[in-house]
Amino acid sequence: MKLVTWNVNSLKVRLSHLLQWLEANPVDVVCIQETKLTDDKFPLAELNAAGYQVAFSGQKTYNGVAILSKLPIQDVVRNNPHYDDAQQRLLAATIGGVRIICAYVPNGQEVGSDKYAYKLAWFEALHTWVAAEMAAHERFAILGDYNIAPEARDVHDPAEWEGRIHFSIPERAALQELMALGLSDAFRLFEQPEKQYSWWDYRQMAFRRNRGLRIDHILLSKALAERCTACHIDRETRKWEQPSDHAPVVATIGD
């Protein structure tokens, strides 16, 4: 089973990229963030035609998440039952016996801002929900755009980013505490090349200079981590015309 997370930064703009990528990469489950589409505008027919069933939860202009799957999608839950949130950032579903959460963690904008406080409160509530889901599902995965780089090696210039949004100590601590529930970062289960990132700023040729952050993650429960055979970031899409600023992350789970 191949699991993917990809922040597409507007599914309207990136639908052709997604379809092109799926054709070349016939994966089983794709967690999409930043669809930026209300549900009535969701491109359901196109994704069905590509062979995927879809659950989605969107809003106008911002946020919006979706789960694509070749297998039937069961027990869909929108949003965190432990946190009242008008923003559409979370979607849970059971697919092939695996409980999956698709997450778009708030950006936080700037350390100390209202949005930063929202990010941390939101994440704490996510922790509560994930604990409950993990207690109920041995095979559990949470994929998404965390907007947090876990370690210095996940940041192109740690000195420049130290203490700033996406790499502040409280953000990293919150992610660590979530993982302490028994989740493994699929990417770090394997030897990886140096300087692997999942996001690059559109500005100042950041991609060409590989000035990026690894902020998109696939976290796996023990039962899935011990079955995980590979994980990589697909940088190719970032080279395409009019790309998303994020690249897909792919994890392979064996039987």
Added chain:
DNA sequence: ATGGCAATAGAGTATTGA
């Protein structure tokens, strides 16, 4: 230090993202 780039809403430019 600021803005740089992109998407959206909506018709100028502001907001948000990361």
